[in-house]
Structure formats: C-alpha cells, structure tokens
Amino acid sequence: MAQETEEETAEFTSDLFGGPVLAPDVMPKGRLQWEPYAFYQHDKMFDEDYHTWSPFSFVLRYGISSTTELRFQAAWLHTNDEGENYHGIGDLAFGFKTKLFEGWKAVPAISLLGNVYIPGGENYSFLPDNFGGQLGLLFANELTSWCSLNYSGGLIWDDTPRPTVTWGAFFDIALNDRLTLSLEESNYYYGADEDEQVQPWACVTLSYQLKPRIELGICTDISLRHHNRFFDVMVGVAWQLTKK
Numbered sequence: 358m359a360q361e362t363e364e365e366t367a368e369f370t371s372d373l374f375g376g377p378v379l380a381p382d383v384m385p386k387g388r389l390q391w392e393p394y395a396f397y398q399h400d401k402m403f404d405e406d407y408h409t410w411s412p413f414s415f416v417l418r419y420g421i422s423s424t425t426e427l428r429f430q431a432a433w434l435h436t437n438d439e440g441e442n443y444h445g446i447g448d449l450a451f452g453f454k455t456k457l458f459e460g461w462k463a464v465p466a467i468s469l470l471g472n473v474y475i476p477g478g479e480n481y482s483f484l485p486d487n488f489g490g491q492l493g494l495l496f497a498n499e500l501t502s503w504c505s506l507n508y509s510g511g512l513i514w515d516d517t518p519r520p521t522v523t524w525g526a527f528f529d530i531a532l533n534d535r536l537t538l539s540l541e542e543s544n545y546y547y548g549a550d551e552d553e554q555v556q557p558w559a560c561v562t563l564s565y566q567l568k569p570r571i572e573l574g575i576c577t578d579i580s581l582r583h584h585n586r587f588f589d590v591m592v593g594v595a596w597q598l599t600k601k
Contacts, residue, residue: 369569371595372416374562374576377523377543378509381468381495383456384420387599392416394574394593401586408437414448425455428472434483447483449475452491465496474515489515493523503531522546527560535566542581557581570597 370382373392384390393415400407414432421427429451435444452472460466472491477484493511500506508526515521525543532538541560548554559581564574572595580587 369566369572369595369597371564371572371574372418373564373572373574373593373595374560374591375416376525376541376558376560376578377493377511377513377545378507378525378527378541379454379470379495380505380507380529381454381456381466381497383424383454383468384418384426386420386423388420388597389599390418390595390597392418392593392595394591396589396591398589399587402580402583406439410435411447418454425453428452428454430472432483436483443483445483446477449477449484450491451475454495460497460499463498465498468495469493470495470509470511485516487516489513505529517547519548522548525558537564537566538562539564570600571595 368385368388370380370384371392372379374394393413395413396411398407398409400409411432411434416428416430419427430448431446432448433444434447435442450472452470454468454470456466456468458464458467470491470493474485474489474491476487476489491511491513493509495507495509497505497507506526506528510524511522513521513523523543523545525541527539527541530538530540539560539562541562543558543560545556545558546554547556559579560576561579562574562576564572566572574593574595576591578587578589
C-alpha cells in the first residue's frame with residue numbers, strides 16, 4: 358500500500374488556476390483529472406467598475422498516452438457592470454498538452470500547449486464572436502529538491518486584430534511535504550496602438566496536498582501596473598478521478 362501511495366503522489370500533477378504559464382507535466386495515460394474552482398474579481402482598470410464572479414469553472418484533463426493529454430475547460434460567469442448584470446458561459450475551449458522533452462540536467466523539460474476557443478456569437482456575451490486559439494511552449498527546470506522554475510511563451514488569437522503575445526515564469530517552492538507556494542509573473546502584449554501595450558501580472562498561489570490524488574488551492578492575482586484597481590481571489594480543487 359505504501360508503494361502504491363508513493364506512485365500515485367509522484368504521478369499527480371495540477372494546473373489549478375493555470376494562466377498563460379503552466380508546468381509542462383502531463384496526465385499519465387488513462388488518468389482523468391477534474392479541476393473545478395470558483396473566483397471573485399473586482400476590476401476598475403479602465404474606468405468602468407466591474408464585479409465578476411464564477412461559482413463554477415473547471416478544467417478537465419485526460420491522459421491519452423504517456424506524453425499527451427486532452428483538455429476541456431469552461432466557466433459560468435456573472436458580471437455586474439455599473440448596475441447592469443450579465444451572466445453566461447465563458448472560457449470555453451478544447452485543447453491538448455504534449456511532452457516534447459523530459460528534461461536532462463540543465464536542459465529543461467518542454468511541452469507544447471494548444472487550445473481552440475469556441476465562439477458564441479451575439480447571444481453569449483462572455484464568448485468570442487469567432488473561433489480563437491492558443492499555442493505555447495512550456496518549460497521547467499528542477500533547481501533543487503524543493504524548488505522548480507517554470508516558464509513559457511505563446512500566442513493567443515481572439516477577436517482582436519492581432520494575436521496577444523504572452524510570456525512569464527513561476528517558482529514552485531515546497532514548504533513541506535504537502536504545502537507548496539507558487540510565485541508567478543506573467544505578461545500580455547496586445548500590440549495595439551495604446552500607451553500601455555504590455556500588461557504585467559503577479560500571482561501568488563498556495564496549494565495543499567490533502568490526499569495523494571486531491572489537491573486544494575487558493576490564489577490571488579495582482580496587476581503590477583494598476584495594483585490598486587484590480588483584485589481577485591480563487592479557490593479550487595484538483596481531483597484525480599481515476600487511478601489508471
């Protein structure tokens with residue numbers, strides 16, 4: 358039983374609250390993992406006062422081989438914009454993550470991430486009008502037995518004329534056998550003719566390995582350019598539903 362528990366723990370990986378920067382780890386073959394979360398967001402960066410919350414968002418991940426997983430994500434969103442209320446489905450996407458290189462000494466592990474964003478037309482205010490996509494490379498280096506560095510770069514296509522360029526990095530710091538602190542900095546470059554073309558963000562995540570196949574997490578994002586005009590908090594769980 359001890360050997361089985363150690364094996365399950367070693368093969369557990371989580372993308373909980375994943376933004377543009379994800380770890381390159383993929384789900385083991387035949388494993389299905391559900392990562393539901395809820396969040397609240399207060400946004401005053403562009404003069405208008407938005408309150409957005411989601412009681413239910415999730416990412417579903419399934420390993421189809423030893424190197425590739427399939428992904429599906431969706432969210433139910435509610436926004437209050439200056440007294441006007443909107444709700445509906447958002448962040449709807451199908452995708453994959455595939456391991457290109459396992460990593461060796463100073464050479465990082467490398468994975469390719471791809472997503473296709475599903476449009477909703479005029480009747481769905483939280484979905485794009487047209488199909489969009491995401492493509493990125495994910496890297497990771499094990500620095501010590503208790504600290505790893507993950508970093509990535511990629512492109513996001515949506516309803517804007519030009520793709521959004523993303524890049525960033527985060528440190529995973531093991532505080533003990535169950536508790537992990539993640540410190541992330543990420544960037545979005547929109548390429549528009551605006552004064553603030555690059556939007557930098559910081560993210561702090563605390564995760565707790567409740568059981569070998571269950572992880573709890575809490576996270577907050579901070580706008581480094583408008584730190585006093587944006588706030589969000591997310592809570593969630595990563596639950597590996599199958600052992601094989």
